[in-house]
Each structure stands twice: as structure tokens, then as C-alpha cells.
Amino acid sequence: MALVPNPSQPGLRIYKPSFSYWYPSLEQDSGSRSHLLHKIGAFYRKAWKRLPRRRPQGLCVGLLDPVSNIVINSLISSRKRKRDAGFSCCEGVQDDLERRSLDALVAFLTRLFPNLPESLAVHYLRLADADALVAARVIVSHHGMKRFDESEPAVLDMAPIKCAALAVGYPNPDHLVHAWRNISGHIDDTLHLLAILHKPSSDRSHGTSKFARMLKTPPSRRSCIISKLTRMLNNGPSPGCEKDIWWAWRLAASRRSRPCSDPYLHTGLLSRTLQDAIHGFYLQALARLPAGSSFYRSLLKAGYCYGPLDPISNIIVNTIWYDTAFPPTMKLELDLDVIGTRGLHRVENRSLYGLASFLCTRYHRFDFHQAMQCLVQADANLVLADPNLVLADPNIDPSSLYVLMRCPPSAAPTSNAVEAQDPPDTSLEKAFLAAATAAFHPNPEAHVKLLTSCKLKSAFRLLHRRPDMLSSQDVKRLAMLLCPESAHDCERAFLPLPLTVYPRAKLAGMYTRISKKVNALLNAYAQMPNGDPKFERYTICGVNDRVCGPTSFPPKYGHTHVNFVATPKSTCGGSAALFFAEISNNDQDDESFCCHVALPPPCAAQIRCLYCEYIGTRIVHPAGIDFHGRESEFEKMACGKDPRNGDYVPPWRAPYYSNSQIINNRRGLAENVYGREKEDSLYDDLDEHKSVDLGPMSIRQIFLEM
Structure with missing residues (x-):
């Protein structure tokens, strides 16, 4: 993300998209792979000590720690696997087995997370010492997915394990998935048996004390435990024993005693998390706004989610205000109940850059990455990100904002991202001007006046007395509050806009x-x-x-x-x-x-x-x-x-x-x-405010015209 040069108004810090991302270089990737192969080799040597009279030949991918995964996968029935030379027990293919395990770990992570290149998966595996689920927790932490464990159970299922097996040519992936489903249904018993196997064997206890020999596992009992695990893996699951595998996610948290630091910033992936959150706000706003091309046109042009209210209220208020202050003069002959998909994504992206430019202008110590972290912590809510921003009522405590908004407790951020004692570097007007400029608002000055006016106090109260879909009377009241000089003409007669023009x-x-x-x-x-x-x-x-x-x-x-x-x-x-x-x-x-x-x-x-x-x-x-x-x-x-x-x-x-x-x-x-979308043709001729093909130089031109 690039900072736009602004010599005319240096107090405004406006960001635009940049396609430069950090990915590991070929040398870094090669070094990480060599380090991981060495680590995986050590895992196989540890697994060998737990499996008497057999060489471990299973992959180290699974739902437990890498050594336990190797043990479990080696006990899976191998009648079909012995036919595959790549998974035989010959010493000559041990290096190939370790490489396949690494490739399987990479495939596991790339299937679990979108936007994750293979080189970054290797990078995170190195940070996590080749433990796939610990690496997944690091990815979640660094990329702002703070509610990953509140996702649908199907987000973390057996699909990554199956894709990992398929990626390395495992001969029977369904059998592997079946075995791990059995483990999931008997996880307590499995952990108990693996803990006993973890103890050293008593046949290597010569020269030790009597007490130490008592703590070791006799070979006969070790063989019995291995037989129990083998039957558990390869038999059918007990009725009703299968459950989701979030237990594996919680177990992974105990395998990392220290926080994992990353010297590199993955700002692009952090912004993807925020974009998905913003998209959810727009879906909720559309469920409350009246349908029709007039409001779709206003939302796509000026319905941004930044402002002094919560994101959903900001979208509704900004849309209704723009529709009232700059009304259309024409209407499609066929009033479609479809909002353009790519146009909706564009206004969401513009909202993101508006939010970031607001914070970076308001607090000059922030760069774009820090602004993204702040916004993720605050759920894209400027009131929660900036405690110095007054909501509709100065008596409202920002910490109680989500209670007022009737949001579920799990959606409430834990704390403000900016300390309350941090003084802002610029005024509220300049910060909102930076947001409007970065978001390509059609009329930034008028929008700033709205966002800094006392009109929003009553609008906020009206919106939250109506938590569901707004009626036509609610919309008229909001229009009168936000733009009284134009709201008297709410009942407008539209000229028909023909559909004959391509596209x-x-x-x-x-x-x-x-x-x-x-x-x-x-x-x-x-x-x-x-x-x-x-x-x-x-x-x-x-x-x-x-x-x-x-x-x-x-x-x-x-x-x-x-x-x-x-x-x-x-x-x-x-x-x-x-x-x-x-x-x-x-x-x-x-x-x-x-x-x-x-x-x-x-x-x-x-x-x-x-x-x-x-x-x-x-x-x-x-x-x-x-x-x-x-x-x-x-x-x-x-x-x-x-x-x-x-x-x-x-x-x-x-x-x-x-x-x-x-x-x-x-x-x-x-x-x-920047540019126009095909769907813009549905709204281009509704009024004099046509969609303009805004290129990278347009922000500079806006500054020159100020």
C-alpha cells in the first residue's frame, strides 16, 4: 500500500493500493526447506524409538504434533500402501518420505487458508518448527483472524488432510481420513496411549536406578498399546462418536510456549481479513435499506462504512444522505433488484482505504500496516479504533458501544486500539477529508460537513430504534434529519431510462x-x-x-x-x-x-x-x-x-x-x-454524477483542485 504524495496539504496522509507484496526469495525458500527437512528427519528418528521392530513410514501431517502424526500414520493398515514404492520401508526412500511430508504440510496449509502462497506456507512452517496446526495458529494470529475459532465447524475439517495426502501421491487418502476420524472420536484414549508410548522402553534401562526402570514401558506393554492403536485406527468408528476437530486446534495452543515473532509484515493478507469483515457489514446494510436502483446507485457511489457511527449505520446514513442531497433524475425502465457484484466490492475496497487514511491522518505515528492492525482489532469501527472520536452522544462510553448496537458479545472487541490519552495530530475534519479523498467520494467537502455535524446524533438514535429493515417512513425521517433542504422533494417523478443501450x-x-x-x-x-x-x-x-x-x-x-x-x-x-x-x-x-x-x-x-x-x-x-x-x-x-x-x-x-x-x-x-465496472452502466445516466475512470493520478489531481 502506497502513500500518495501530497505537497499541497501535508497533514493529509492518503493511501492507495500497491501490488508489492513480500514473498520469500528463492534463497530464503530453499533455506527454509532445508531447515524443515532436517527437522522432519529428527521427527522420524523420535517416532522410530516409539515403534519397536518397525520403521515409521507414515507422513507427519495430521491433527497432533508431528511425531505423534508419524506414529499414527505408520500404524494405519498398509496392505495397499506396500505396493507403492514411495511409501515403502526401505532406507533408500527415507529422504523422499521426508520431502513428501514437507510437501504434504504445505498442501495442508494452502488448503486451509485462501490467499496463502506455497512459499509463505513454508515460511510459517519454519516459524512453527514444522508443526502444521501451530503454523496455522501463527497464520491466524498474524493475519488478524481473531475469531477463527468461532467459524463454522466445517472450516476445520478433514479436507486439508485429504488434499495433503493427494498432493504427495498417497495411495489411499480416504483410508487416511477414515483413520483420523476414528482418532477424533477417541481422542482422550489416543492421547493416553501415545503418552505411554512416549516413555522410553525398559529394555534400554541397564545401569539406571530401580525407580527410573519403574517409569519405563516394558516391551510387552508397548506392543499391546500399539495393537490397541492399530485396531482403533483401522476399525469402524463407534456410533455417534464422531465430532468436529476443533479439539486439535485447542491442543495446538499448548504446544507453543512462546509467541512466534515474524520479522516480515503481511499487510496484504491482513487487509483481506478486513475486506471480508467489511463485506459482511454491507450485506447487513443491504438487508435494512429499501430495494431499488436509486439506493443501489447511492450506495455504490457514496455509501462508505467510515464515519462516527458503527459501520452498518455509516453505510445506511451515507447512502440515504447522498440519495437525498444528490438525487437521481432518471430511473431504469425495469427496476432491477440486483446490485452490481464488482461495484459492491469496489466500494468496500474504497471504504478500507478511507478507514486507513483516516487513522493515518489522525495519528501520524501510524503507517498502513499499523492502521490495518488497529482496524482489525476494532472490527473496522472508527469509534472503537479511535476513542477520541465522539459518537452521536458524548455521554456514551465507547466500551459499551456494542451493547448499544445490539451486537452479540462475541463480536465485541476486547479493547480500544488507540490509547485514550494519545492526542490526535489533526482535526476530525482533516481526517474525514483524507478518508473521503482516498475513497473517491463524489463530493468530499459536503461529506465532511455531514460526518462532523450534530445531525448524526438523532439519526443514530432513529436507526437503533429500528434494528430491522427500514420502512419508507423511516427513510423519509432520516432524509429530513440529514438533508432538510432537499428532503422536501423526496417524492420525485423520474424520467424513464431505456435499457436498449449496450451493455x-x-x-x-x-x-x-x-x-x-x-x-x-x-x-x-x-x-x-x-x-x-x-x-x-x-x-x-x-x-x-x-x-x-x-x-x-x-x-x-x-x-x-x-x-x-x-x-x-x-x-x-x-x-x-x-x-x-x-x-x-x-x-x-x-x-x-x-x-x-x-x-x-x-x-x-x-x-x-x-x-x-x-x-x-x-x-x-x-x-x-x-x-x-x-x-x-x-x-x-x-x-x-x-x-x-x-x-x-x-x-x-x-x-x-x-x-x-x-x-x-x-x-x-x-x-x-479505480476504474469503472460493467454494472456502472446501469447507474451512469441516472444523474449528472457519472462514474469516472479514476486512475492512479486522479488523487493528485483532486489535491491540485482543492
């Missing part, structure tokens, strides 16, 4: 097709006792029409993933809910479905989808339902196969889908704050 007509046709299918799926999802649909569609807020493909030229894709907000009909009661839909692009309704999805808490993990990550869309996926892009595609990619059809991809040909390709493609959308 407006193409977009309208695609969205209309998706809307019809979403409606059909939602009507069949839940019915009231009289047979009428229980929900009615409200806003489509995420679309990826490039799932399962391309399979031909011109490219064709098999499915579309959609997020939409739906509201219960008035007779049912309740608040708006977020849904996920997978739609067949081939009009095969039997392959389409929709389901309710829970919005992850801020700074938690997301359910992964290969196709949505590749295209860069922040779509919330279901945890308990399979969909295209969830499991089998990642497994094919781990094997070096094409996820679309399972064909093998030769090493000399770059695969269409790979971990590096996904990261590179996603980065472009994650850093997009």
Missing part, C-alpha cells in the same frame, strides 16, 4: 434471468401452511456466473453462485435473511438449489469455493451443503488435475486452476478502487 441491455437480461431462477428456488424453499411462499426475494447482492468452466470456446460455464437477501412475508414476521443459491446455467432445475446461510462474524474464516475465489467474488457459502467448487475441485487441483474434468495437467503446462493462479486473480479484484 445495459445485456446486463439487464442476465440479471432478469437470474432473478427469475432465484424466485423459483425461493418459492420452493419454504411455504406457509396455506401453500404460499414464506419468503420473498429482496436484493441479489453477489453473483458469480463462472462456476464449473470454461469447458469450450467461446467459454461456457455450468453454474452460477448467488447471494441474496430475502424477507419473510408480513404474516410470518422476522427479519431479513441471507441466502445462497447454486443455479444451473443449462436450465436443469434439478441441479439448482438455495439455502439459508449464516453470516460469519467479523475476522472469522469463510467456507471456501474454488470458483468464487478464482474470480474474486466475496460470496458467502453454506457450511453443511455440498456445492460445485467446495471439495472435489480442491482435491483434483491438489493432484495436479484440472478441476473441471479431472484430466491430468502436465508439469510443463501451466494449469488453468492452481493455488498461485487463484491468488493472482483474486488480488486484482481485492485491490480494485
